[in-house]
Amino acid sequence: LPLKSIVLVTGAAGQIAYSLLFSIAKGDVFGKDQPIILLLLDIAPMLPVLEGVVMELQDCALPLLREIVPTDKEEVAFKDLDAAILVGSMPRKEGMERKDLLKANVAIFKSQGTALEKYAKKTVKVLVVGNPANTNCLIAAKSAPSIPKENFSCLTRLDHNRARSQVAMRCGVPATHVRNVIIWGNHSSTQYPDVHHCLVNMSGSDLACFDAVKDDAWLKGDFISTVQQRGAAVIKARKLSSAMSAAKAICDHMRDIWSGTPEGEFISMGVYSSGNSYGVPDDLIYSFPVQIKDKTWKVVDGLAINDFSRSKMDATAAELIEERDTAVTFLGV
Ligand code: NAD
Ligand code: LMR
Numbered sequence: 001l002p003l004k005s006i007v008l009v010t011g012a013a014g015q016i017a018y019s020l021l022f023s024i025a026k027g028d029v030f031g032k033d034q035p036i037i038l039l040l041l042d043i044a045p046m047l048p049v050l051e052g053v054v055m056e057l058q059d060c061a062l063p064l065l066r067e068i069v070p071t072d073k074e075e076v077a078f079k080d081l082d083a084a085i086l087v088g089s090m091p092r093k094e095g096m097e098r099k100d101l102l103k104a105n106v107a108i109f110k111s112q113g114t115a116l117e118k119y120a121k122k123t124v125k126v127l128v129v130g131n132p133a134n135t136n137c138l139i140a141a142k143s144a145p146s147i148p149k150e151n152f153s154c155l156t157r158l159d160h161n162r163a164r165s166q167v168a169m170r171c172g173v174p175a176t177h178v179r180n181v182i183i184w185g186n187h188s189s190t191q192y193p194d195v196h197h198c199l200v201n202m203s204g205s206d207l208a209c210f211d212a213v214k215d216d217a218w219l220k221g222d223f224i225s226t227v228q229q230r231g232a233a234v235i236k237a238r239k240l241s242s243a244m245s246a247a248k249a250i251c252d253h254m255r256d257i258w259s260g261t262p263e264g265e266f267i268s269m270g271v272y273s274s275g276n277s278y279g280v281p282d283d284l285i286y287s288f289p290v291q292i293k294d295k296t297w298k299v300v301d302g303l304a305i306n307d308f309s310r311s312k313m314d315a316t317a318a319e320l321i322e323e324r325d326t327a328v329t330f331l332g333v
Contacts, residue, residue: 003035004035004036004037004066004067005030005034005035005036005037005082005083006036006037006039006079006080006081006082006083007024007030007036007037007038007039007081007082007083007084007085008038008039008040008041008077008078008081008083008084008085009021009024009038009039009040009041009085009087010041010042010077010084010085010086010087010088010112010130011041011042011086011087011088011089011130012040012041012042012050012053012070012087012088013040013042013046013047013049013050013053014042014046014087014088015240015241015243016087016129016243016246016247016250017040017053017087017247018053018243019243019244019246019247019248020085020087020246020247020250020251021038021040021053021057022057022060023247023248023251024036024038024251025038025057025060025062025064025065026060026062026064026065027062027064028251028255029251029254029255029258030083030254030255030258031258031259032064033064034064035064035065035066036064036065036066037066037067037068037069038057038065038067038068038069039069039071039076039077039079039081040053040054040068040069040070040071040077041071041072041073041074041077041088042070042072042088043072043088044072046072047070047072050070051070053070054068054070074111074112074115074119075115075118075119077115078112078115078116078118078119078120079119079120080119080120080121081116081119081120081121081124082121082123082124082125083124083125083126083127083254084112084116084120084124084125084126084127085127085129085250085254086109086112086126086127086128086129086130086136086140087129087130087250088108088130089101089104089105089108089109089130089131089136090104090105091131091240091241092131092235092241093235094232094235094236094239097188097189098131098132098133098187098188098231099132099135099188099319099323099326101131101132102132102135102323102326102327102330103330105130105131105132105136106135106136106139106327106330106331107330107331108130108136109128109130109136109137109139109140109143110139110140110143110331111143112140112143113139113140113141113142113143113144114143114144116140116143116144116147117143117144117145117146117147120144120147122146122147122148123151124147124151125151125153125254125257125295126140126141126144126147126151126152126153127153127154127155127250127253127254127257128140128152128153128154128155128270128285129154129155129246129250131187132186132187132188132323133154133155133156133187133270133285134154134186134187134188134270134284134285134286134287134320134323135285135320135323135324135327136154137152137153137154137270137285138272138283138284138285138324138327139327139331140152141272141285149272149274150271150272150296150297152271152272152285153253153257153269153270153271153285153297154187154269154270154285154287155187155246155249155250155253155269155270156183156187156191156268156269156270156287157249157250157252157253157267157268157269158187158231158242158245158246158248158249159183159187159191159193159227159230159268159287160181160182160183160249160267160268161175161245161248161249161252162193162226162227162230162245163181163183163193163195163223163227164178164179164181165178166223166226166227167181167195167198167200167209167212167213167223168200170213170215170218170223171200171202171212171213173200173201173202177200177201177202178198178199178200178201178209179198179199179201179265180197180198180199180265180266180289181193181194181195181198181209181268182194182195182196182197182198182266182268182288182289182303183227183268183287184268184286184287184288184309184312184313184316185286185287185312185313185315185316185317185319185320186286186287186316186319186320186323187270187287188316188319189228189229189232190228190315190316190319191227191228191287191316192224192309192312192313192315192316193223193224193227193228194309194312195209195210195213195219195223196209196210196303196304196306196309197289197303200212200213220308230242252267253267253269256292257292257295257297258295260292260293260294261290261291261292261293265291266289266290266291266300267289267290267291267292268287268288268289268290269287269288269290269297270285270286270287271285271286271287271288271290271297271299272284272285273285273286273288277299277301278299278303278305278313279310279313279314280313280317281317281321283324284317284320284321284324285320286316286317286320288300289303
């Protein structure tokens, strides 16, 4: 074990961070014995609020949390990092699509990618949460050319957990009895939640999801749109975007990077596409089914893809290409 893991959370005065920092600080993500230094970045006007978050973390009296560094300076926040969780950015409001945030947010990820390049360890693992997460992640990765593209990922674990939970509720089993759902593509309303390889453990035996649910129309219709539109539904209800469930998904994602995925299971995350995996165009951050071992992810290969799935996988890829091109125009690169 390294003596201390250095972990950055950006947007540290925001609502996701408020749900996230306790879990990280108490050892749920990087290991129960792993001492942690937390670097907390937010913008200058939020520093007084951040100070309150720091006080609360101190008041938790957690044994693993060795140091807390609140800052508004990238050169402090990105120094020698082992892990960077990039949350800080503007959330969408009711009626917006996540890609409407590109103009407001993409510059942040160019700047922070550049800071990773300058100050972080080359082994740093970077998780992008701020929306539009895939395209922001791509821009961060491109802005840090000396850090391997494989070290960058974006969060689609929340969509993955949503899909898992929808199936579990339908079957009347705990969410842990549902495994190997897949989120393909963009963390947007074009994402494709796919259950063709999903297994449901019912009364001790594994059934294919379609056999367990016994309602193909639901699985090919409302199930998909519910997962696609879930973020918007939470915003409509809460008048704020999801935070508790986003924080939980961030913990699941990072813990799996650190400790690996369970044998025989795969999870979804947005990763750099190369080598035409499943016919997905190169140079996108696209959500795939992956397995993780020794802190290295690998796309699960050889899964059969039918025509229904193919067209949905292509549609979300097309949207990502469009977002990438728009982002590049905004950045003038
Ligand atoms: P929030 O507004 O509560 O908090 C965001 C924080 O980021 C604020 O404190 C803000 O000051 C800070 N910030 C803004 N610019 C910054 C910068 N350049 N550097 C550092 N900090 C900066 O928002 P939230 O609800 O915590 O959501 C944060 C982001 O996460 C949004 O973009 C939201 O859409 C996204 N999100 C993604 C997922 C996902 O599954 N990928 C899920 C939920 C939310
Ligand atoms: C979510 O999926 O809940 C987040 O990406 C927030 C949003 O804008 O939907």
